[in-house]
Each structure stands twice: as structure tokens, then as C-alpha cells.
Amino acid sequence: MERDPSFRHETVVSWPAPGTAEADLAVLARHVRDVRDRWPEPVTSVGVALPAAVDDAGRVLTWPSRPGWAGVDVRSVMRDLFPRARVTWADDGELAALAEAAVAEVADLLYVGVGTGIGGGLVWQGRLVPGLDRGSCELGHVVVDRAGRVCVCGRRGCVQAYASGPAVLRAAATLRRAPVDAAELHDGLGRRAPWAVAAVDDGAAALAVAITSVSELMRPATVVIGGGFAAATAGYVPTVARHVRDLSRPGVPAPEVRAAALGGLSSLHGAVLLARRA
Numbered sequence: 718m719e720r721d722p723s724f725r726h727e728t729v730v731s732w733p734a735p736g737t738a739e740a741d742l743a744v745l746a747r748h749v750r751d752v753r754d755r756w757p758e759p760v761t762s763v764g765v766a767l768p769a770a771v772d773d774a775g776r777v778l779t780w781p782s783r784p785g786w787a788g789v790d791v792r793s794v795m796r797d798l799f800p801r802a803r804v805t806w807a808d809d810g811e812l813a814a815l816a817e818a819a820v821a822e823v824a825d826l827l828y829v830g831v832g833t834g835i836g837g838g839l840v841w842q843g844r845l846v847p848g849l850d851r852g853s854c855e856l857g858h859v860v861v862d863r864a865g866r867v868c869v870c871g872r873r874g875c876v877q878a879y880a881s882g883p884a885v886l887r888a889a890a891t892l893r894r895a896p897v898d899a900a901e902l903h904d905g906l907g908r909r910a911p912w913a914v915a916a917v918d919d920g921a922a923a924l925a926v927a928i929t930s931v932s933e934l935m936r937p938a939t940v941v942i943g944g945g946f947a948a949a950t951a952g953y954v955p956t957v958a959r960h961v962r963d964l965s966r967p968g969v970p971a972p973e974v975r976a977a978a979l980g981g982l983s984s985l986h987g988a989v990l991l992a993r994r995a
Contacts, residue, residue: 726752741786762803763802763804764812764988766812775791781869782869807991809830810837811845811853811987812983814826815990816984817978824842826937827840827935827941830943832882832947833945835880836857839854840937846935859875859931860874860876861874861876861926866884881920881946882899889917893905902916906951917956921960925964929961929965936972940975941977942954943976943983947977
């Protein structure tokens with residue numbers, strides 16, 4: 718049977734809330750079985766975008782958004798799900814950077830993913846920095862205020878504590894003096910409600926500080942912003958770009974800041990690239 722190169726099947730996994738690793742893996746297994754039943758050929762290579770720190774043995778060290786995954790043996794789990802396939806995984810932000818650099822056909826690029834957390838990936842001269850075998854580019858844990866808010870990692874002042882989707886919602890709720898969910902934030906932005914505009918602007922300003930810090934070290938010509946929160950928030954990328962320009966210093970032009978070409982699917986496209994290279 719000749720493979721149809723246009724064949725494509727997508728399925729979305731929604732994690733149980735609050736969720737345990739066992740419950741998460743049961744949901745994942747059901748979705749994988751569905752994909753394998755629909756796929757016209759045996760699966761031979763799989764790429765996984767994983768928003769967690771994993772050691773050399775394939776065991777999860779930490780996943781702040783899913784703490785129950787600490788200690789999970791990813792290698793064993795993936796071997797059970799795809800027994801006949803070569804499975805490789807990497808940080809989701811770094812895979813997004815690879816995919817966006819490939820689409821843009823550029824050698825140097827900083828990717829920033831704004832969603833439940835802040836992810837990142839840096840491509841320099843066509844290669845990931847620091848490299849898949851040396852850990853990930855943890856942009857979300859760049860410190861922007863040493864006496865600032867407590868991050869989910871336990872440290873104070875990480876940009877994730879200011880610019881992630883949940884952090885912006887918390888800031889909006891404080892300013893509004895009432896709970897704020899994503900729909901209310903977007904409605905507030907549409908009405909230019911001061912509490913909504915200020916919360917998003919403050920998060921964007923904190924993110925611009927982290928971007929500027931990385932830019933001072935590596936000088937990427939292009940900064941790409943993706944992730945679900947960024948994609949769903951009107952005017953978010955231009956707001957970050959404005960703050961990055963405001964932070965530029967004489968003689969050093971600010972990098973170009975633009976929206977991810979692949980939208981919220983950058984990391985998944987990167988996972989496909991990883992599988993193909995494997």
C-alpha cells in the first residue's frame with residue numbers, strides 16, 4: 718500500500734482536572750489507540766513535544782503545570798504506546814522554535830510561547846541553543862523582578878509569574894476586584910476596560926524584559942511569539958513589540974517581533990520535524 722502524503726488526522730487531548738499522571742496517561746492511551754486505528758500504515762517514528770524537564774534516562778524531573786508527572790518514565794510510557802516506533806521527545810518551546818525557523822527560512826530566531834506557562838526556544842545559526850542534549854531554553858524562568866511574585870517553580874520574579882495566561886488573569890482579577898476568566902478578559906479588551914488593558918500590558922512589558930535580556934546575549938534578528946494565550950488575545954504581539962522597542966538602547970536596534978506563522982501548532986510541527994529527522 719502506497720502512503721498518501723496528504724493524509725492527516727488530528728485529535729485533541731484534554732487533560733482531566735486536577736488530574737493525576739495515571740488519569741492523564743489513560744486519556745492519552747485512548748487517543749493514541751484512536752490515531753493508530755485510523756492511520757493507514759504502521760507508525761514507525763513519533764515526535765513528542767513535552768513541556769517538562771526530563772533527565773537523560775527519560776524520567777520527568779518536573780512539570781509545574783502537571784506536578785503528578787514527576788517521576789514518570791517517559792521512555793517506558795512511549796514504548797508501551799508505540800511499541801514498534803522510534804520515539805523521540807524534546808521541550809515544546811524548542812521544537813516550536815525549530816518549526817518557526819524552518820517556515821521563516823532564517824538561521825537565527827527566538828521563539829516565545831505564551832500560554833499556561835511561558836515556553837521558549839532559541840535557534841542560532843540553524844541549531845538549537847543550548848541543544849537537545851544539554852537541556853532546554855527556559856525563557857519562562859528568566860528573572861525580571863528579583864523581589865517579585867512567586868513562580869510555580871518556587872522562585873521569585875520569573876517572567877512566567879507575570880506574563881503567562883493564568884498570571885494575567887490573576888492580575889486582571891486584582892485590578893477588577895472580581896474573578897476574571899479568559900472570556901471576560903477578552904471581552905474587557907474589546908471594550909478597552911482599564912483593568913483588562915492594564916493587566917495585559919503589564920504582562921507584555923514583563924515579557925519584553927525577558928526578550929530584551931536574551932537579545933543582549935544572542936542578538937536574534939527575529940522574535941516570534943506564539944502560544945494559545947498570545948493567539949487568542951487581540952493586539953498582544955504588537956503590545957509586546959512596542960515594549961521591546963521602548964527597551965532598546967542607542968546604537969542597538971530592537972529585534973523584529975512578530976506573531977508565530979504556525980499559530981498555536983508551532984510545537985506540534987516541530988515534533989513532526991523531530992520524528993522525520995529521527
